[in-house]
Amino acid sequence: MPPWAPPLPRRRGHHGRADETVHRDGDGDRGALRSDRCRRGLRPETVEGSRRAPGARDLPRQLLSRALARARRVGCDGESRRAGAGRRGQAKRVVRPVRRPVGQGRRPAPVEAAGERRPEEEAGRTQAVTDPIERVARLLAAARRPVLFTGAGVSTESGIPDFRSPGGVWDRFDPREMTYQHFVGTEAGRRRYWEIGRQSYPLMRKAEPNAAHLAIAELHRLDRLDCCITQNVDNLHQRAGLPEAKVIELHGNATRARCLDCGQPYSRDEVQAWLDSGVDIPCCPGCGGVVKPHTILFGEPMPAAATQEAERRARTSDLFVVVGSSLVVYPAAYMPAHAKHAGAALVIVNLSPTPYDGQADVLIPARAGEVMDAIVRRLRSLV
Structure with missing residues (x-):
């Protein structure tokens, strides 16, 4: 398992809650839901799109293993050395910067079966492609099981507010x-x-x-999509x-509802008509x-069937494309880790930074709609 990867959730008899930081107090507190980190209430950061970028306390410990490595310090000679280095009898260790093309993150050593090639190699690439749109189009053209993962950043371009931005939900x-x-x-x-x-x-x-929605639907029509895993509820x-x-x-x-007692399904439009007629x-x-x-509300169990199927699809993918997600909501944000553990290429398209940016094979910090439209237009000429 790569050292940067976040720890995967423990297998349980049932399934996880939507917010793993929330637990139920004892009977003396009437079963109230509390946060392990803060006894004052729930944190907005536990849902997609909090007001701030993820901090060290929000991320799995192993994901920060590199960031928390022993700090380097600069000696009087201007050379960088690890803390504690340069003592008597120890040679200096010179650290040289690594240059990467624009739009390309750190690439871990590929995990491949014997005789099996990555989608890039199968596309016949003979040299590095530095244009990120071109790279993603070629990855999609060569992939056998490409999976898309979408978050609130896809829906904001349709006028649906996210959680963190000014005027957002919180x-x-x-x-x-x-x-x-x-x-x-x-x-x-x-x-x-209500x-x-x-x-x-x-x-x-x-x-x-x-x-972005139309481009992802076009990937399906081009037979370039295994499935779309989404955190969005807007249909x-x-x-x-x-x-x-x-x-x-x-x-x-959010377009469907049901009775928790008898299971009778209702459309959300039908429920909205009740509310508009005066039912509170x-x-x-x-x-x-x-x-x-x-x-899914705070503290509510995640849908077991959907979560298990998403994990399975992520593990069997050879290309995993994240679009419009900050990847800070767990357990949903474990999906890229499942894919990377299995050796899939990882693409991230998101305006704001994510905890996985350093492990992305292609990183595009831009709007979802314009990027996905450009990728699909280029892909049409390759398939």
């Missing part, structure tokens, strides 16, 4: 009001949740697929033309049970 709502415990355990929690949902759902409902991949069977939704789907807490017409959207 500027307007308190994340502590969005816990699973608060929703299922109190009538006040459900009332507040009050927020009544305001936010119309914005998501009127959003249209953008260039825009499907509306862009991607078949349901090709989309793995790790955090659920929707209940199941059949049994009177609690109605909840198909989205």
Whole structure:
């Protein structure tokens, strides 16, 4: 296993929670959900798109092994040496910088079976391609099992706000009001949740697929997509033309709802009509049970089937392309690690830095729509 990789989640009898930092206190606290790091409440950083870039405390320890290596210091002769080096009887160690082409991150030693070549080599590359768009297009043309992984950065270009930017979700709502415990355990929690949902759902409902969604759907039509694993809940991949069977939704789907008691399914449009008619807490017409959207709240177990299938697809991929995700929400953010452990090439397209940038084979810090559209246009000439 490469030394930079984050530790994979332990196998459990069931499956993980949406936020691994949240645990349930004892009976004396009435089962309240608390953060291991902060007893004052839930952290907005535990969902896609927090207000700040990930810090050392937010990342798995092994992922920081290189960053936390012993610091080098510069001697009076101007040469760099490790702390403690240069003592009597020890030779100086000169550190030379490594130059990399623009758009290219550090490349770990490839993990390949005997006689098996990476997608780049299969494409007949004889020299390094420094244009990142060209490189990704060639990787897609050569890959046998390419997997896309999308986050909130894809949907923001459709007008759906993310979590961290000014005017985003956490500027307007308190994340502590969005816990699973608060929703299922109190009538006040459900009332507040649906009050927020009544305001936010119309914005998501009127959003249209953008260039990134359309480009990913085009990859499917070009037979260049094994599946799309997404953290988004807006159903825009499907509306862009991607078949349901090709989309793995790790955090659920906000266009659907169900009764938690009898399991009766409802469309979110139907529930919205109840809210607009004056209902403040929707209940199941059949049994009177609690109605909840198909989205994962803080502290709610991740969907086991979707999570396991996403892990399997990541491990069997030979190319893993991250688009519009900051990769700080676990366990979803483990997917690139699963792919890299299996020897897949890693591409990251995201405006802001991610913890995996240094391990990306291709890194493109730009808007998802313009990049994916350019990649697909170049890909058409190669397949």
